[in-house]
Amino acid sequence: MPLEDSLNRHKDSLLAALEVDDRARLDAQLPELRSADIAEILQDLLEDEDALRARALLDCLPLERQASVIGHLHGEEQLAFTAGMGDDRLQAMLEEMGADERADLFKVLDDDRREALLRRMAHQEREELKRLASYEEGTAGALMTSDYVAIPAGMTVSRAMMRVRQTAPDAETVYQLYVIDPEGRLAGTMSLRQLMVARPGARVDDLMIHDVIHTTVDTPQEEVARVVARYDLLxxxxxxxxxxxxxxxxxxDALDVVESEATEDxxxxxSIGALEDGVSRVPLWSLYRKRVTWLVLLVFGNLLSGAGIAHYEATISAQVALVFFLPLLIGSGGNAGAQAATLMVRGMATGDVGVRDWGKLLGRELLVAGSLGLTMALAVAPIGVFRGGETVALVVAISMIAIVLFGSLLGMCLPFVLDRLGWDPATASAPLVTTMIDASGVLIYFSIATLLLSGG
Amino acid sequence: MPLEDSLNRHKDSLLAALEVDDRARLDAQLPELRSADIAEILQDLLEDEDALRARALLDCLPLERQASVIGHLHGEEQLAFTAGMGDDRLQAMLEEMGADERADLFKVLDDDRREALLRRMAHQEREELKRLASYEEGTAGALMTSDYVAIPAGMTVSRAMMRVRQTAPDAETVYQLYVIDPEGRLAGTMSLRQLMVARPGARVDDLMIHDVIHTTVDTPQEEVARVVARYDLLxxxxxxxxxxxxxxxxxxDALDVVESEATEDxxxxxSIGALEDGVSRVPLWSLYRKRVTWLVLLVFGNLLSGAGIAHYEATISAQVALVFFLPLLIGSGGNAGAQAATLMVRGMATGDVGVRDWGKLLGRELLVAGSLGLTMALAVAPIGVFRGGETVALVVAISMIAIVLFGSLLGMCLPFVLDRLGWDPATASAPLVTTMIDASGVLIYFSIATLLLSGG
Known part of the structure; x- marks a missing residue:
């Protein structure tokens, strides 16, 4: 298994061979490497701003292999290679690619280049490419490939088998077959496994599953991935x-979606917006923008906490020991609340938690958060006695229970409320939740303090 | 596609049929539902503490289907069904399961039950089950199935094809074939697609890929999933x-791992420990334990912040307006730091960020965090002028830049340091990072304030 070290060794060796133009060594070594690995070596070279050697390395590969390697790269990286290619070579490479990767590459090219390429294509090929490239990013349409095996309804098993053999080199998968009616509608599906053990004279219509699990072109990709995962689909x-x-x-492709959606979540x-690339490659300006929005918005939330503290100045001057416990109380409430929010947001994203579960989950959170608050209160009470006497300890302990309980319930409910309002539940981020709890925690703490200390 | 609503309709209709013991309706409706869907209906019933009807529903299915449905359930849920089954029926059901699901179910049974079942099995079957059940959870061994198609080296294509047909009903996948030498060692691999288009008299040794991507039984499951994703493997x-x-x-299985590892991360x-089940199903006691550990540990970090505030009491009394900005400054630093830590931890988990990238990423973070700090300083300075005059504004602005910069760099470096120490980088959780930054932020803020205000 190619670990990072082994990949670096390969890279060094390839670059050394390239240096002295040792074609024999390059031709011997390159076939040993998988396309994903060569793609990573090229990415490394581009990150080191060594596009020249990256291009030279790609040129050493047969065209089919080049297409496969390019398919593993991100849009910006692909452009670093296609920019130097003539239209002829680019067109030849596009033809070697799978339909979905071809469309992805096509989408990152500039308009002139697209026009030039489209003019060189046959009508059917052109229309298919334009169609695949037209779907919105993040939908089933943008994710799908048109390289599947379609079997006309009514075909016999033996003829379907011949069709599979003919399509084998081009199709993305030949292991699941789709039966279509004369209008091109999806009529059924069967696995190659079923086909192989079936009687050659039987008709596919009698073997296929009619009730096919399917999706529509505009379905969001996370839902597509969830269906693939749920039913273990190829x-x-x-x-x-x-x-x-x-x-x-x-x-x-479903696996890649699950991984990238998890990263986004x-x-x-x-409170970081969706990045268009990995954290080590995304442009700095973009990284700044995706981080700054919420940071600045939350300034206003934090000002509320400050205003709260200012409001209770008299209480604080009367009993300075109270300030000592402030970070502890609002910090604990914020942490418990962020935990509760995170549990809900992830549960909703994986489909484990639905809106109908809200009532039940509220009851559970009450119990858990109550226990958490009680534990924390017990942990902190002795310190309260030590720093400010028994009354302060009582104030701190009661405040701890109240703030942890309030924070947890706020964190738990916020994702549901956002969902109800048609927002993304994931907006209930840890920074938002903790900022909200900080401000409310100040009020809860000093209200309890004012009440108990003025009365005592 | 079965949405939540449609599933609920199915459930209601099935329960109604069960109520009046309408076997015809049950037999008509159940085959329309997929095993994953029936499993979800059974889970719903168990959650509603309606094990009786859940068992009755399962009993309506043919044995093979029961095995498939049970395979979709979690350990605790499986026990709710197997508890009432006799050894005969349980054994028959185990035989219908895939080898990996059989081993998973076997693992949750109690010792007496296991012994009873093992006694009923043939020697080979028993040894295989014991072996599969023996691997540690979370490793390739615990994830794998032994239902694969093995082709002995030297076999011809036509005989290999016969072997595939024979194994088809039992194997987890027949689409990737593994060639083994006489000692059982992995010698090569080929796809069914390659086999189908090959000359019948050719030998598999001449067609197969010798350099097979593989893993070892004790490899952690997240690494297994990463290899499957990287090379698009079946x-x-x-x-x-x-x-x-x-x-x-x-x-x-790799897809399920990516999903569950993302949830864990x-x-x-x-700061929530790995849950053994979904948030809506995990026992409350377990949920409490997984959340309380870090909450209590962080109390001590928060006490440091309190001690810091207490230490600067004189500065605070001299300029009370300073307290107003405290939550804002440490909150912003904490948020920026948690962002930086999260970007690194996720980058390391997906393999996008390696330890060797540290230097480059540090430079990037310096630039981005510097810009973030500057933006926030500009946003907050006018409020500083308004609340406390120009000197306070200056103190707040400089502190903001310093705290955001310090917090971001701390958040960015912590995962690398933890990794270096052999800890899980994910320990650099948002609560830990914000607590650390809160404490340091108090010191930074009041140091700058003491310096500038006493000098002014």
Whole structure:
């Protein structure tokens, strides 16, 4: 298994061979490497601003391999290679690519280049490319490929088998077959496994599953991935508004979606907008913009906490020991609340938690948060006695329970409220929740303090 | 596509049929539902503490279907069904399951039950089950299945094809074939697609890929999933220490791992330990334990902040307006720092960020955090003038830049330091990072204030 070290060794060796133009060594070594690995070496070179050697390395590969490697790169990186290619070579490479990767590459090219390429294509090829490239990013349409095996309804098993053999080199997967009616509508599906053990004279219509799990072109990609995961699918067929089969989303693409959606959710949980690339590659300006928005918005939330503190100046001067416990109380409330919000947001994203579960989850959170608050109160009470006497200890302990309980319930409910308002529940990020709890925590703490200390 | 609503309709209709013991309606409706959907209906019933009807519903299914549905449930839920089954029926159901699901179910049974079942099995079957059940949770061994198609080296294409047809009903996937030498070692691999288009008289040895991507039984599951994702694999073969093929991990299991590891990472990011089940199902006591540990540990960090504030009491009394900005400054630093930590932790988890990238990322973070600090300083300075005059504004602005910069760099570096110490980088959770920044922020703010205000 190619670990980072082994990949670096390969890279060094390849670059050394390139240096002295040792074609024999390059030709011997390159076939040993997988496209994903070569792509990573090229990415490394681009990150080191060594586009020249990256291009030279790519040129050493056969065209089919070049297409596969380019397919593993991100848009910006692809442009670093295509910029120097003539239209002829680019067109030849596009032809070697899978339909979905071809469309992805096509989308990052500039208009002139697209026009030049489209003019060189046959009508059908052109229309298919334009169609695949037209779907909105993040939908099933943008994810799918048109390289699937379609079997006309009514075909016999033996003829379907011949069709599979013919399509084998081009199709993304030949292991799941889709039966279409004369209007191109999805009529059924069967696995190659079923086909292989079936009687050659039987008709596919009698073998296929009629009730096919499918999705539509405009379905969001996270939902597509969830269906693939739920039913352990090799591929999920995609239909248009007339139920015509227009593509399939394969298991490897679903896996990539789950990974990238999780990354997006994790970033959102910390009030970072969706990045268009990995954190080590995304432009600094973009990284700044995606982080600054909420940071500045939350300034106003934090000003509320400050105003709260200012409002209770008299209480604070009367009992300065109270300030000592302020960070502890609002910090604990914020942490417990962020935990509760995170549990809900992730539960909703994976489908584990639905809006109908709200009541039940509220009851559970009350119990857990109550226990958490009680534990923290017990932990902090002795310190309260030590720093400010028994009354302060009582104020701190009661405030701890109240703030942890309030914070947890706020954190738990916020994602549901946002969802209800048609917002993304993930907006209930840790920074937003903790800022809200900081401000309310100040009020809760000093209200309890004013009440108990003035009365005592 | 079965949405939540449609599933609920199905559930209601099934329960109504069950109520009046309408077998015809049950037999008509159940085959329309997929095992994953029936499993969800059973889960709903168990959550509503309606185990009786859940069992009755399961009993309506043919044995093979029961096995498939049970395979979709979690350990605790499986026990709710197996508890009432006799050994005969349980054994028959185990035989219908895939090898990996059989081992998973076996693991949750109690010792007496296991002994009773093992006694009923043939020697080979028993040894295989014991072996599969023996691997540690979270490793390739625990994830893999032994239902793969193995082709002995030297076989011809036509005989290999016959072997595929024979194994088809039992194997988890027949689409990737593994060639093994006489000692059982993994010698090569080929796809069914390659086999189908090959000359029948050719030998598999001449067609197969010799350099097979594989993993070992004790490899952590997140690494297994990463390899499957990187190379777009249908299945990843697993070998023992003698390079003997012992199982495969299929794409659908890898997808589940990516999803559950992401959930675990998201929870860890908020200082919540790994939950053994979904948030709506995990026992309350467990949820409490997984949340309380860090909350209590962080109390001590927060006490430092309190001690810092107490230490600067004189400065605060001299210029009370300073307290107004305290939550704002430490809050902003904490948020920026949590963002930086989260970006690194996720980058390291996906393999996007490596330890060797540290220097480059530090430079990037300096630039971005510097800009963030500057932006926030500009946003907050006017409020400083308004609340406390120009000197306070200056103190607040300089502190903002210093705290955001310090917080971001701390958040960025912490995951690398933890990784270096052999800890999980994900320990650099948002609560830990913000607590650390709160304490340091208090010191930075009041140091700057003391310096500038006493000098002014």
């Amino acid at each position: 591929a999920l067929p995609v239909v248009d508004e007339a139920r015509r089969l227009v593509g399939i989303v394969t298991h490897d 994790i970033h959102k949980g910390m | 299945a990843l073969p697993v070998v023992d220490e003698a390079r003997r093929l012992v199982g495969i991990v299929t794409h659908d 998201i929870h860890k990011g908020m």
